[in-house]
Amino acid sequence: MTSSVTASESALRRFLHGLPGVDQVGAEARAATLASRSVKADAKRQLIDLAISCIDLTTLEGADTPGKVRGLCAKGRRPEPDDSSCPQVAAICIYGDLVPVAVEELRGTGINVAAVATAFPSGRASLAVKLQDTRDAVAAGADEIDMVIDRGAFLSGRYGQVLDEVRQVKAACGPAHLKVILETGELATYDNVRRASWLAMLGGADFIKTSTGKISPAATLPVALVMLEAVRDFRAATGSQVGFKPAGGIRTAKDALKHFVLVHETCGDDWLDPAYYRLGASSLLNDLLLQRQRMATGRYAGRDYVTVD
Numbered sequence: 557m558t559s560s561v562t563a564s565e566s567a568l569r570r571f572l573h574g575l576p577g578v579d580q581v582g583a584e585a586r587a588a589t590l591a592s593r594s595v596k597a598d599a600k601r602q603l604i605d606l607a608i609s610c611i612d613l614t615t616l617e618g619a620d621t622p623g624k625v626r627g628l629c630a631k632g633r634r635p636e637p638d639d640s641s642c643p644q645v646a647a648i649c650i651y652g653d654l655v656p657v658a659v660e661e662l663r664g665t666g667i668n669v670a671a672v673a674t675a676f677p678s679g680r681a682s683l684a685v686k687l688q689d690t691r692d693a694v695a696a697g698a699d700e701i702d703m704v705i706d707r708g709a710f711l712s713g714r715y716g717q718v719l720d721e722v723r724q725v726k727a728a729c730g731p732a733h734l735k736v737i738l739e740t741g742e743l744a745t746y747d748n749v750r751r752a753s754w755l756a757m758l759g760g761a762d763f764i765k766t767s768t769g770k771i772s773p774a775a776t777l778p779v780a781l782v783m784l785e786a787v788r789d790f791r792a793a794t795g796s797q798v799g800f801k802p803a804g805g806i807r808t809a810k811d812a813l814k815h816f817v818l819v820h821e822t823c824g825d826d827w828l829d830p831a832y833y834r835l836g837a838s839s840l841l842n843d844l845l846l847q848r849q850r851m852a853t854g855r856y857a858g859r860d861y862v863t864v865d
């Protein structure tokens with residue numbers, strides 16, 4: 557390692573370890589307080605539609621098939637086939653090999669195709685493999701790349717390596733937007749979540765994302781709070797607005813509303829837009845549709861009203 561690399565590594569370490577520490581008890585208490593706020597019925601109606609329009613509708617299973625992805629695309633395009641006032645989702649999030657199927661199904665709809673890449677979900681592969689994974693997905697038509705950071709490198713303190721990987725993947729994305737997944741359930745402390753958030757943003761992330769959905773805990777409210785503070789503070793420091801995507805374990809409309817209260821109170825409404833906010837979820841849409849129907853008619857339509865995935 558050259559002395560200049562060593563110097564920049566140590567400057568990076570000093571910067572990340574110089575960020576204010578997270579008060580664990582305070583963060584958990586604040587997240588719980590905000591989550592207990594009630595939302596008025598009118599606002600709830602609007603937020604349910606906003607939540608639908610912010611969803612990255614996801615399937616990330618080894619057993620995924622072109623047929624399953626086609627079905628997901630159809631659902632994302634017309635979540636309520638009999639109600640044209642129901643918004644479509646923001647993106648369909650899938651493995652890279654299925655990108656051509658989604659591109660075909662979503663052409664002209666305005667729904668983005670998001671591909672997980674960089675040896676998702678573990679992130680354990682050479683940089684060359686990760687970059688090729690990214691280029692392949694972009695060449696196949698992905699509009700967005702969801703990469704994972706190398707948690708082993710991060711937890712060993714090899715921050716420069718993580719930063720460099722994010723930068724190189726960003727360059728490989730070309731015009732595609734980059735979401736950087738921290739896998740917060742493996743980062744052990746809120747301080748690490750704050751440091752990894754800054755590292756990803758310094759590397760050029762367009763979005764920072766909590767989790768792969770493969771590890772529990774995933775998008776907890778205190779973690780979301782810490783990451784929202786990071787995107788807020790990053791904009792104040794640099795002028796750049798980076799988006800935020802909580803993902804994993806968000807299953808009910810109630811969960812989504814709690815996340816929205818957190819965004820509103822922490823960052824303000826500039827983030828309440830699919831351009832800066834996504835909810836990564838495989839089954840949340842069903843509950844949002846049930847609640848939407850209940851608010852429109854005053855009763856639940858029954859579980860068979862929505863598609864059972």
Ligand SMILES: O=C[C@H](O)COP(=O)(O)O
Binds near residue numbers: 649770803806837840
């Ligand atoms: O990125 C999204 C997650 O993989 C979805 O997780 P979920 O199945 O818990 O909704």
